[in-house]
Amino acid sequence: MKRIHVMAAVIRNAAGQILIAKRPDDAHQGGLWEFPGGKLETDEDRATGLRRELLEELGISVTQARPLIDIRHDYPDKSVRLDVWLVTGFNGEAHGAEGQPVCWVAPSELGNYSFPAANAPIVQAAQLPERYLITPDMADEGALFAGLEQTLENGIRLVQLRQTQLAEREYRALTERVLARFGERFDWLLKGNEPPEYPGVGWHLTARQLHELGSHGLPPRSSTGWLAASCHNAEELSLAQQLGVDFVTLSPVLPTPSHPDAAGLGWEAAQALIGSINKPVYLLGGMSPERLSEAFDAGAQGIAGIRGLF
The missing domain is CATH 3.20.20.70 (Aldolase class I)
Known part of the structure; x- marks a missing residue:
């Protein structure tokens, strides 16, 4: 079975808001909102992969992050690991570097946005304290x-x-x-x-x-x-x-x-x-x-x- 390791980030700014991005309309589950990230490369360190993806997607350099929640889904043809980290420190101004819409929202407002079903535990983790x-x-x-x-x-x-x-x-x-x-x-x-x-x-x-x-x-x-x-x-x-x-x-x-x-x-x-x-x-x-x-x-x-x- 093919195994895919995806890094994702719950990015929190100084005001406590969370950054979310919108998937392209022509992508799988297009038009839904998601937490930024992407596939981990072969033999790539998790933290390194997270930093690379967020620099490519949002133009920010991560300075402080830690694991938040690890989600696994098995499909008939593949197994997906969604490795989610909490990012609380970064340099640069986050923007859709690949043309994707992004916005900062209060944690309590995340429920007002449509996410893929697999993201539901991430929404909960983003709203819960330590x-x-x-x-x-x-x-x-x-x-x-x-x-x-x-x-x-x-x-x-x-x-x-x-x-x-x-x-x-x-x-x-x-x-x-x-x-x-x-x-x-x-x-x-x-x-x-x-x-x-x-x-x-x-x-x-x-x-x-x-x-x-x-x-x-x-x-x-x-x-x-x-x-x-x-x-x-x-x-x-x-x-x-x-x-x-x-x-x-x-x-x-x-x-x-x-x-x-x-x-x-x-x-x-x-x-x-x-x-x-x-x-x-x-x-x-x-x-x-x-x-x-x-x-x-x-x-x-x-x-x-x-x-x-x-």
């Missing part, structure tokens, strides 16, 4: 709120409200108070047996829910927030892929104080599992900001954590 906070169980609501204020100061915006000590009714009441205070200052995900009904608030499925929904499908969702799932092995990652979640957490990577008897996957196994799913993956378990570079090298979107981020 860190995903899971709140620790806290009986002291004041301390929880103070911790969330500190979380804002630390620049974390993606948060799962997890309070396992609360019954469903208590959890819902707390959710109301949290949203009243913090509102849209965070991108929220909630736990529960049903999808949240709050506009823009997401739902984080447990591994148990993944297995239960795998044969029944997802219930109707009225919220436009993120849909995520907790995964621990290849089977659960496959279920998450089938259900069409936006991203997953994979754990535990390393031993943690909260689960001292749980053996960690380790970096090598985590990297292999990340390669089995075309979704952004946050690594969880023993993670801290100091582990971010290792997470990126393993192909992860970033890290998720409780104690390491709160």
Whole structure:
């Protein structure tokens, strides 16, 4: 089977906008928007290939980049690897050096543009941050709120409200108070047996829910927030892929104080599992900001954590 390695870039400018380019009308999937890039040459280093393609297509010289997401598609006659990097530093003014239309858009506006279906995970990765906070169980609501204020100061915006000590009714009441205070200052995900009904608030499925929904499908969702799932092995990652979640957490990577008897996957196994799913993956378990570079090298979107981020 023919194997094709394609480099692509999510290019972010100082204003936080993302550069997208329009495919020629006479090309395969012509008229759709895409993330710039092109085929890696034989024996060419990935970073070198990325720099070459962006210089040829956009006239920019890359100065800072890292892997973002790796997507693989098998067709009857070929296998395509879409190797996507996040570019946050470059010299020159990006333009369509080959005559293609290009534009800078806010990450939140990417959904307004038509991309090839294979680009959907890239759109999600481009919109998601590097860190995903899971709140620790806290009986002291004041301390929880103070911790969330500190979380804002630390620049974390993606948060799962997890309070396992609360019954469903208590959890819902707390959710109301949290949203009243913090509102849209965070991108929220909630736990529960049903999808949240709050506009823009997401739902984080447990591994148990993944297995239960795998044969029944997802219930109707009225919220436009993120849909995520907790995964621990290849089977659960496959279920998450089938259900069409936006991203997953994979754990535990390393031993943690909260689960001292749980053996960690380790970096090598985590990297292999990340390669089995075309979704952004946050690594969880023993993670801290100091582990971010290792997470990126393993192909992860970033890290998720409780104690390491709160």
